[in-house]
Amino acid sequence: MATGRTHRPASRSRGIPEATVARLPLYLRALTALSERSVPTVSSEELAAAAGVNSAKLRKDFSYLGSYGTRGVGYDVEYLVYQISRELGLTQDWPVVIVGIGNLGHALANYGGFASRGFRVAALIDADPSATGKITAGLPVRHTDELETIIRENQVSIGVIATPAGAAQEVCERLVAAGVTSILNFAPTVLSVPDGVDVRKVDLSIELQILAFHEQRKSGEEALAAAAEAADADGPGTRGKPEKSQKATPLAAPAKAAKAAVKAAVARKTGRSGPDGEVPAVMPA
Amino acid sequence: MATGRTHRPASRSRGIPEATVARLPLYLRALTALSERSVPTVSSEELAAAAGVNSAKLRKDFSYLGSYGTRGVGYDVEYLVYQISRELGLTQDWPVVIVGIGNLGHALANYGGFASRGFRVAALIDADPSATGKITAGLPVRHTDELETIIRENQVSIGVIATPAGAAQEVCERLVAAGVTSILNFAPTVLSVPDGVDVRKVDLSIELQILAFHEQRKSGEEALAAAAEAADADGPGTRGKPEKSQKATPLAAPAKAAKAAVKAAVARKTGRSGPDGEVPAVMPA
DNA sequence: TACTGTGAATCCATTCACAGCT
DNA sequence: AGCTGTGAATGGATTCACAGTA
Known part of the structure; x- marks a missing residue:
């Protein structure tokens, strides 16, 4: 029972550093935009600008994936899109469940960015009986009682928790027991999970607090x-x-x-x- | 015009490392929970467990703030809550505006975690005229035309962007021009801001993609x-x-x-x- | 010529391990 | 005895700078 790590300790999976993995989706997004505009190639400089990083970092990142560029020319956009998608595992479809269909869960269910990247919302789950059955984002909300069945029938390995903090740990345990091995946690709690299960967390108020910290010492120089x-x-x-x-x-x-x-x-x-x-x-x- | 940095380069403000700043909200959350249960003191070990980090890291983090503990005893919970709140700038109120009241903006407006930490939603702003006037989370949605006035009248320095990607950069520029110096960006785009403006981003699909990467090589060992x-x-x-x-x-x-x-x-x-x-x-x- | 790919150098973060205080 | 606070050691991530190549 490891206590709420954000991702696996430090064990750079297959030699790709975590920091690099975390940037791959950024590159992918920038590349997809270029691909839509039918841009055939990009230099590391251009792509880096589009992704909001510097070019040395980008080249080093790509070097972990292999030699996918052409010296003197740059990178083939389509080719890179494919390679990064593959590296991230997005060439396959990932069924996910969203547990907790409050305001946030509702927003997540309707978020277009999931479906477009290989994530398929297999089910929406909520504990409130009065909410079940309601069609949300084209899917009926189902009751927590069905959680285990849903997970197993849909071979779900990724779960999104958008419940209140108090319910999160229990939901987490049920998800894990039913076979989920990756969890995205929006509840403001630290989750305990067994080894082998990855947890990533998004805490909306934490980001604001970090901004406040910096904001404080901008205006703070005065008084x-x-x-x-x-x-x-x-x-x-x-x-x-x-x-x-x-x-x-x-x-x-x-x-x-x-x-x-x-x-x-x-x-x-x-x-x-x-x-x-x-x-x-x-x-x- | 620096291109979309996530926060100020590396310039550990007043000597506190960024990594530490990013964890302070975590500690604060754990401490607040203890405070509610009227726990008077905690050891670094206990608090670290509650926050999901290890105790050496926590002690090192706290050492940047000062010597707030008592050897042989631990930390006074109330005292630490106050010190960390102060360090984060949460002893003052931060008026924020949320721009883009779609599904996500709606969820953010209703999110309780803001108000409880010194963030006051000063206004909700949307470009859709048919949406304006609607009461959401107790506030009327106001039209983008009023953006500059709202920012100035309420002395807003923190803005939250929850618009579609296409609108984000323009909204960002207007916020900055009106005096906002910290931006929390939920739109899947890299924002360009002038120096001195902090941007933090939250991209829901990026987190899932990182999970997919790790997930891939759990089941991936087979075929x-x-x-x-x-x-x-x-x-x-x-x-x-x-x-x-x-x-x-x-x-x-x-x-x-x-x-x-x-x-x-x-x-x-x-x-x-x-x-x-x-x-x-x-x-x- | 114009770019990538990468060792080497540097910077930052984490962890260790223990001196120092209550 | 029990815990904090912190130098020193380690390990990762970023940046530099240039050799290599289309």
Whole structure:
């Protein structure tokens, strides 16, 4: 029972580095666009620009797949599309199930980008009996009771979890028990899976938080910089509600006291600390 | 005009590595859960398990933030929640706009995980006049014409793009021109933004493709291994439609010929190559 | 001439292992 | 005794820069 890894540890499958694998879909997308415009060949420079990477990286990536280019010319678009598709396993069809047909599951069911890349939505599954039977994206929503049957009858090996966090682990276990070995998890939870099962996660709010981090220090150079620096090892008192404003003191007091002070301030406000709305959060001293 | 970077190059903002920043939201989520259960302290081991990472990594990550733990004891949960929130900039409110209220935009608008972490959806924007005015997630959908006004009036610095791929770049430019400096992009396109603007992307189908890659070589050991190996530098003829089946020949022919052969085969079938359904894809020889 | 393919150099991230503190 | 914090070691990923080739 490994605890929620994102993908297999580090074991570059058949010698292709994970970082490279993660970029192949990007190249594929750019190449498909070129293919539609009937562009016969591209240079590493052009393709890299279209995919949003630099050309050295792209060439190194491709070198792991083989020598698919022509020196002095570039890469044959159709040929590369085929090679990358094959490498990614997209020349075969992958039946997937989507579990949890709420807002997000609904959006996923209707997302065109799956079908066009070899992923076939075999079934939509939801636990709410009142939702079952409804036709969504051309498919009837089926009840969780049928999960195992559906997986087995359709030979599904990839499952998408779009349930609330609380249901995710159980759904995950049932999927795995029924034969699923790859899971795409949209629920904000860490999933535990046995070895041999791959989990990838997409957390919408995490991406925003990372942006907020960077955003903070763009506008932050103004009022925050001094405080942030002075606070280095303890924390800037209370920001946004500048109570004591002892920030100018260039860290002479022992960290211990500062830490305790901040802790107290935190305990006092305990503003937003709940993950999904209102929260008690009574801390025992 | 830098071409679509995912985040700022490598310039670890204020010394915190990007990889660490990307994990802070994970820790925060785990800590918030503990906080709700009124757990006062955690060890690095416990917290790491809850966040799905290993404890050495977690300790190293926290060491970039400062010395927030107590040796022999662990970390104070509330205190850490506060410190990480502050580091991520979540102690302030971030107004965001969502552009493109299709299936996905709708799901994003209703997603509870934003509001609970300091992100306030300031407005929903769509280009379709027939959609405007509709109340979605408690907000009226507004027309793209109002984009600039909305951004400025609400001091929005973070924008979420959930439009079709074709509209994304234009929307992006308008957002940036109006003052947005961080963009979360769900459209399957590379966005070009000026320096100083951060873009993060979420591509639902890319994650599935990465899973497919790994999935392929789980079941792949049976029929595919031989072909894949023999084909090493050229490609395995045509898989799934085994026309010539010359795979057993242990690569004696020059790669040139093999490459041409595969190219021809590809040209012949040109099965699925379109990105979003049907595709002409007429390739000039 | 114009490009790919790739060793070598560099940079970043992870892991190890233990000193240091409570 | 039990845990954090962190230098040092390792391993991956990116970039450089150029030899090789159509």
